[in-house]
Structures are given as structure tokens and as C-alpha cells.
Amino acid sequence: MSLNDSGYKNQQFNQRYQKMYEQVKPKPPLVQNLVGAFVVGGLICTVGQVFQNYFLAMNLSVKSASAMTTAVMIFLGALFTGLGVYDELGRRAGAGSTVPITGFANSIVAPAMEFKREGYVLGVGAKLFVIAGPVIVYGLLTSVVTGFIYWLIH
Amino acid sequence: MNKKRGQQSIIFKVPPTLSAAAAIAGPKEGEGLLGNYFDKVMEDNLGGQDSWEKCESYMMEVAITAAVKKTGLLMMDIDFILAGDLLNQLIATNFAMRSLERPFLGLYGACSTMAESMIIGAMMLDGGFATNIVAAVSSHHDAAERQYRFPTELGAQRPLGAQWTVTASGAVVMTQGNNGPKVTAATIGKIVDPGMKDTNAMGPAMAPAAANTMWQHFQDTGRSPDYYDMIYTGDLGSVGKELVIRLIKDKGSDVSSNYEDCGCMIYRESQDAHAGASGCASSAAALCAYLYPQLAAGYLKKILFIGTGSLHSPTSYQQKESIPCVAHAVAIEI
Amino acid sequence: MQAYIMAFLVGGLICVVGQLLMDLTSLTPAHILVLFVVLGGILSAVGLYQPLVDIGGAGATVPLPGFGHTLVSSTFEEINNSGFLGIFSGALKGAAVGITVAVVFGFTMAVLFNPKG
Structure with a gap:
């Protein structure tokens, strides 16, 4: 491989280099990561189930109990982000702490807290939605599109 | 002249x-x-x-x-x-x-x-x-x-x-003047872009630039790798360092015995920094805190210090551009 | 007890799918959150997510696909109740608690705490 040819858009060098990189690239410890995600994700959902059962036992409807559970889980995710614990959890659990709704709360608090120094409107107010914004946008688009199809059929 | x-x-x-x-x-x-x-x-x-x-x-x-x-x-x-x-x-x-x-x-x-x-x-x-x-x-x-x-x-x-x-x-x-380690030669690098886009793999993106500048330095000055006690790159980390060794080996030279990356000199394994250190201060911390005193005391006599930089921005990354990289070499001798 | 075990298993498995996406593709956490909400919504629309909720309980509602399910299922319900307008009013009605709580606690925590880095 000629190093002198390692210029911009030198496809030949780039392809060979990519191969060389694949040989030394550290592989993610997949099994360890999957176990971590499974256990932590499972535990967070189990905590959710505890609250769900508690609210059901208070004679709330299934729907209200779910909503209350969501609210509590979001509160916990936000609190542990504020306490500086959630990023440590995420470093180990990966998707196990990102995918549950607590991870959604984390994605709201983390940028909002960090951009507080840029003010309450353009810092906290705007950055709150850096990650949550796209989630809500695409969630709403999905529900409108599927809803429209549902309306056409029925 | x-x-x-x-x-x-x-x-x-x-x-x-x-x-x-x-x-x-x-x-x-x-x-x-x-x-x-x-x-x-x-x-x-x-x-x-x-x-x-x-x-x-x-x-x-x-x-x-x-x-x-x-x-x-x-x-x-x-x-x-x-x-x-x-x-x-x-x-x-x-x-x-x-x-x-x-x-x-x-x-x-x-x-x-x-x-x-x-x-x-x-x-x-x-x-x-x-x-x-x-x-x-x-x-x-x-x-x-x-x-x-x-x-x-x-x-x-x-x-x-x-x-x-x-x-x-x-x-x-x-x-000007005075006794101490001296900057005797330098090689200014060209932008090298091996087409990599992953900002979690900056060392590997910069390795060709580092190897390119290092190799060019040997060509231009007529010095060989063993002219130097040690050759240091800035912040390639463990993966990028391995790639530099391989790239130089492909050119028919061996730097595996007198080459280290500053990014591998900052953190301990247990500190969870993964592939090593990066940032402007990776090379600067190693140079100013450690290499300079070693040179001044005469423990190291000739080093080649190669700063490595990946010149992307969040904008270029989000627009799916690859990472342009550069490396500059400074020869320090006493 | 059974409910807890099922929540653990279903929730854990959904997270495993997310982890596979993270490790085997170059998707960022933001992309995965968006993808999961959309997937949850689509599965809900074709009638596959409600059975998962019946089996897994919180294991299916706490992960983000559950949020997509809430959006779509409440849209459908609203269409059944109030027709065409439901397409646009249903989703936020169903997700009102989640979104409001997220904004309120997100803001509160951001004000109360400082990032540790």
C-alpha cells in the first residue's frame, strides 16, 4: 500500500485502509452488552410493574394506572439524571437504560441541565427537546399516518 | 540558504x-x-x-x-x-x-x-x-x-x-539561544482523509495523516526512524497507534520499538478511557508535563513529536462528510 | 409474581433489540429512541403491540415502543369516538400525561441540579 497515495478520494487506499482498520478495530463485547441491557432494562420494567400494580390496587383503571406509572418512571429518570447517576448507569447498561421511558426522561434533563448556562429560554427551554423533540415529532407523524389509514378503512 | x-x-x-x-x-x-x-x-x-x-x-x-x-x-x-x-x-x-x-x-x-x-x-x-x-x-x-x-x-x-x-x-x-532542548526540524502535514466517518474512531481516521507526515519527514530530512530515541504521535489512541505501525511497516520501515502515542500515556487502563486520550491537550500534556522534563534532563535526546488533528465539526459530521485529518511533526533534540 | 417476571422478560428483550441495534449499526441513542417509538406505533396499528402489553404489562408499556403504542392506540380510540378529527386529537390526548410530566420534571431537575460532567 502506497502511503504517498493516501490522498483525498483515493478509493484504492481508502478501501485497503478500511480493511486494515477492521482487523484492529476493537469489537464491542456483545454478549456482555446484551446481558447488561437485558438485566437493567428488565429491572427498570419490573419497577414499572410494581408501580402499575400499586396503582391498580388503588382502583385506578388500567389506562390511568399506566399513565401514572409512566409519570412516576419519568420522574425517576429525571431525578437520577439530575443526581448524576443515570449517565453512569447508561455507560454500563447501554440500551437497557436508554430504551425505557426513564431514558427518554434522561434525554430531556441531560441537555436542559447542561445548557442552563446559556439561559432559560434558548438554553433550558430549547435544548430540552434536542432528543425528545424528534421522538415526539416522529411519534405524532406515525399516529397521524396510521390514524388516517384506520379512518379510511373504518 | x-x-x-x-x-x-x-x-x-x-x-x-x-x-x-x-x-x-x-x-x-x-x-x-x-x-x-x-x-x-x-x-x-x-x-x-x-x-x-x-x-x-x-x-x-x-x-x-x-x-x-x-x-x-x-x-x-x-x-x-x-x-x-x-x-x-x-x-x-x-x-x-x-x-x-x-x-x-x-x-x-x-x-x-x-x-x-x-x-x-x-x-x-x-x-x-x-x-x-x-x-x-x-x-x-x-x-x-x-x-x-x-x-x-x-x-x-x-x-x-x-x-x-x-x-x-x-x-x-x-x-532564541540558551541551553536546552531545541527544535531542529519540522514537517508540515497535508490533509489526509481516508474516508472514515465514525467520530468514535478518530485515532484510526488520523493514523494515515500521522504516518504520511512521519514518512515524509524521513524522506525530506534523510533521517531514518532510528535517528530518534522516540517518536510520539498526539492522540491516536491504542487503535490508531497500531495502524500507524502497520502503515509504516507497509513502507518497509519499522517503528514498533521506538514509537508511542501520547494518547496512550495519559490514562490508566482502569480509568475506562477505552482507546486512550484525545484532544489538543493530549499531546500538550504529554509534552509539557513529561517529555520536556525528560529532554531537559537528558534522559531523552532526540524525539519526533507529531501533533495529529481531525478537522471535522458537528455540522460536517451531521452532513455525513468524512473526517479530514492533518499531522505536523516537530523534531526536538538536545 | 408472574406479572413481575413477565415484565422483566419482555422489557429486557425489548432492550436487547435496542442493544443489538447500537452495537451492530452506527445508530445513535437519539436515532434508536425515534425508531422505537415509530416501530411501537406501527406494531400497535397492525394490532401486534396490544398482545405484547397483555403479556408483559409494564415490560411493554415502560420501554419507548410503549409510548408509540399509546400515541397510536389513543388515536384509533379517538377516531372511533369522534371520527375524522380524532386523527389529529387522539395522540396527544393519550400522551398528555407523559409529555407534560416529562416537560415539568425535565425543567425542574434542570433548574435544581447542575451537570457533573
């Missing part, structure tokens, strides 16, 4: 002296391999300031002041300061310069800025345009992280190839 050699190199006629160096670092770096070598280790990542950006400016001020103090010079004896950092519009550097009140040029070469500043400073000294020059850089993990990647409190998992931006600042004072 023209001081340019070959295609990209310079041989200094009156090699400028590095008369002092100083470095300040954050707490994680303080617990790392170079912990005992820093002039000052901050207790937290704010250093008594109220934002990470202000902390970075503060670190640079401290590093420059400390380095100048070691030479016995006064700040007003410094003709020019050449400095840079990673933040947009060089805010860490520009704000640090407010209180120093010296003529100043801000430079951006991403993590290669220390080598870049030293080369330009050495040229100014050899050219007779100055007597005392300070070259300095800084980087701050949290300030860089929020600019380049995600908020620090976001629970995102870092891949094993990722590197950890060093929270530190390093400064060297360069002078």
Missing part, C-alpha cells in the same frame, strides 16, 4: 530553544499515568470557575503564566503568543488572552495545534522576528463533549474504540 527541505519540511538554521514548559490538568488526568508530573492538578472539572468553557480558559492562563515564570522572564518579555483549542471560534484561547495582554495569534489545527504553534513559533524565532514566544493549547473533556457529541449526563454507551478528551492545558516558552 533556503531552510526548506524536500517537499514539506524545514531545517532550522538557528534552532530555537524550548526554555520551559508547564501543564495543568483536571482530576481524572491527575489520577492518570502522568499525575505526578503536572504543575497543578485541579480538584474538579470546573477549577473554581462557573462553566467548563471558563475553566478551559483559566487552565490556559495558568499554564502560560507558570511556563513563563519558570524561565525567569516577565509576561511582558513575551513577544507573541501562539495558541489554540477545540471550542468553536477558539473561545477558550481568546478569552484566556484577555488578561495576558500580549500580541497573540489564534491557531486552529484541532488536536494538532500544539505542533502547529511550535512550528510557527520556531519559524518566527529562526527568522529573527521574535526573541520569546509562547506556544499553548488547551482542551476540556466536558466542554468538548457537549460541542462535538452529546450532553455529558446523557446515558449513552461509549464504544471501545472511543477516546477520552483530555482536560488540561500545556504551554511551552520558546527562545
Whole structure:
């Protein structure tokens, strides 16, 4: 491989280099990561189930109990982000702490807290939605599109 | 006689002296391999300031002041300061310069800025345009992280190839004359872009630039790899370092016995920095805290110091551009 | 007890799918959150997510696909109740608690705490 040819858009060098990189690239410890995600994700959902059962036992409807559970889980995710614990959890659990709704709360608090120094409107107010914004946008688009199809059929 | 050699190199006629160096670092770096070598280790990542950006400016001020103090010079004896950092519009550097009140040029070469500043400073000294020059850089993990990647409190998992931006600042004072380690030659790098897009694999993206500049340096100066006691790259990390060794091997040379990467010299394995350190201060911390004292004491006699920088931005990354990289080499001998 | 075990298993498995996406593709956490909400919504629309909720309980409602399910299922319900307008009013009605709580606590925590870095 000629190093002198390692210029911009030198496809030949780039392809060979990519191969060389694949040989030394550290592989993610997949099994360890999957176990971590499974256990932590499972535990967070189990905590959710505890609250769900508690609210059901208070004679709330299934729907209200779910909503209350969501609210509590979001509160916990936000609190542990504020306490500086959630990023440590995420470093180990990966998707196990990102995918549950607590991870959604984390994605709201983390940028909002960090951009507080840029003010309450353009810092906290705007950055709150850096990650949550796209989630809500695409969630709403999905529900409108599927809803429209549902309306056409029925 | 023209001081340019070959295609990209310079041989200094009156090699400028590095008369002092100083470095300040954050707490994680303080617990790392170079912990005992820093002039000052901050207790937290704010250093008594109220934002990470202000902390970075503060670190640079401290590093420059400390380095100048070691030479016995006064700040007003410094003709020019050449400095840079990673933040947009060089805010860490520009704000640090407010209180120093010296003529100043801000430079951006991403993590290669220390080598870049030293080369330009050495040229100014050899050219007779100055007597005392300070070259300095800084980087701050949290300030860089929020600019380049995600908020620090976001629970995102870092891949094993990722590197950890060093929270530190390093400064060297360069002078005409005097005894001490001297900058004898330099090689200015071309942009090399191997087409990689993963910002979690910056070392591998920069490795071809580093190997290219290193190889060109040998060609231009007629020196061989074993001319140097040690060759150091700036912040390629363990993966990038392995790639440089392989790229140089492909050229028919072997640097595996006298080559190290500064990114592998900052953190301990147990510190969870994965592939090693990165950032402007990776090379600067290693140079100012560790390599300079080794050179000054004569434990190291000839080193080739290669700053490596990946010149992408969050915008270019989001627009799916690959990462252009650069590397500049500085030969330091005593 | 059974409910807890099922929540653990279903929730854990959904997270495993997310982890596979993270490790084997270059998707960022933000992309995965968006993808999961959309997937949850689509599965809900074709009638596959409600059975998962019946089996897994919180294991299916706490992960983000559950949020997509809430959006779509409440849209359908609203269409059944109030026709065409339901397409646009249903989703936010169903997600009102989640979104409001997220904004309120997100803001509160951001004000109360400072990032540690």
C-alpha cells in the first residue's frame, strides 16, 4: 500500500485502509452488552410493574394506572439524571437504560441541565427537546399516518 | 540558504530553544499515568470557575503564566503568543488572552495545534522576528463533549474504540539561544482523509495523516526512524497507534520499538478511557508535563513529536462528510 | 409474581433489540429512541403491540415502543369516538400525561441540579 497515495478520494487506499482498520478495530463485547441491557432494562420494567400494580390496587383503571406509572418512571429518570447517576448507569447498561421511558426522561434533563448556562429560554427551554423533540415529532407523524389509514378503512 | 527541505519540511538554521514548559490538568488526568508530573492538578472539572468553557480558559492562563515564570522572564518579555483549542471560534484561547495582554495569534489545527504553534513559533524565532514566544493549547473533556457529541449526563454507551478528551492545558516558552532542548526540524502535514466517518474512531481516521507526515519527514530530512530515541504521535489512541505501525511497516520501515502515542500515556487502563486520550491537550500534556522534563534532563535526546488533528465539526459530521485529518511533526533534540 | 417476571422478560428483550441495534449499526441513542417509538406505533396499528402489553404489562408499556403504542392506540380510540378529527386529537390526548410530566420534571431537575460532567 502506497502511503504517498493516501490522498483525498483515493478509493484504492481508502478501501485497503478500511480493511486494515477492521482487523484492529476493537469489537464491542456483545454478549456482555446484551446481558447488561437485558438485566437493567428488565429491572427498570419490573419497577414499572410494581408501580402499575400499586396503582391498580388503588382502583385506578388500567389506562390511568399506566399513565401514572409512566409519570412516576419519568420522574425517576429525571431525578437520577439530575443526581448524576443515570449517565453512569447508561455507560454500563447501554440500551437497557436508554430504551425505557426513564431514558427518554434522561434525554430531556441531560441537555436542559447542561445548557442552563446559556439561559432559560434558548438554553433550558430549547435544548430540552434536542432528543425528545424528534421522538415526539416522529411519534405524532406515525399516529397521524396510521390514524388516517384506520379512518379510511373504518 | 533556503531552510526548506524536500517537499514539506524545514531545517532550522538557528534552532530555537524550548526554555520551559508547564501543564495543568483536571482530576481524572491527575489520577492518570502522568499525575505526578503536572504543575497543578485541579480538584474538579470546573477549577473554581462557573462553566467548563471558563475553566478551559483559566487552565490556559495558568499554564502560560507558570511556563513563563519558570524561565525567569516577565509576561511582558513575551513577544507573541501562539495558541489554540477545540471550542468553536477558539473561545477558550481568546478569552484566556484577555488578561495576558500580549500580541497573540489564534491557531486552529484541532488536536494538532500544539505542533502547529511550535512550528510557527520556531519559524518566527529562526527568522529573527521574535526573541520569546509562547506556544499553548488547551482542551476540556466536558466542554468538548457537549460541542462535538452529546450532553455529558446523557446515558449513552461509549464504544471501545472511543477516546477520552483530555482536560488540561500545556504551554511551552520558546527562545532564541540558551541551553536546552531545541527544535531542529519540522514537517508540515497535508490533509489526509481516508474516508472514515465514525467520530468514535478518530485515532484510526488520523493514523494515515500521522504516518504520511512521519514518512515524509524521513524522506525530506534523510533521517531514518532510528535517528530518534522516540517518536510520539498526539492522540491516536491504542487503535490508531497500531495502524500507524502497520502503515509504516507497509513502507518497509519499522517503528514498533521506538514509537508511542501520547494518547496512550495519559490514562490508566482502569480509568475506562477505552482507546486512550484525545484532544489538543493530549499531546500538550504529554509534552509539557513529561517529555520536556525528560529532554531537559537528558534522559531523552532526540524525539519526533507529531501533533495529529481531525478537522471535522458537528455540522460536517451531521452532513455525513468524512473526517479530514492533518499531522505536523516537530523534531526536538538536545 | 408472574406479572413481575413477565415484565422483566419482555422489557429486557425489548432492550436487547435496542442493544443489538447500537452495537451492530452506527445508530445513535437519539436515532434508536425515534425508531422505537415509530416501530411501537406501527406494531400497535397492525394490532401486534396490544398482545405484547397483555403479556408483559409494564415490560411493554415502560420501554419507548410503549409510548408509540399509546400515541397510536389513543388515536384509533379517538377516531372511533369522534371520527375524522380524532386523527389529529387522539395522540396527544393519550400522551398528555407523559409529555407534560416529562416537560415539568425535565425543567425542574434542570433548574435544581447542575451537570457533573
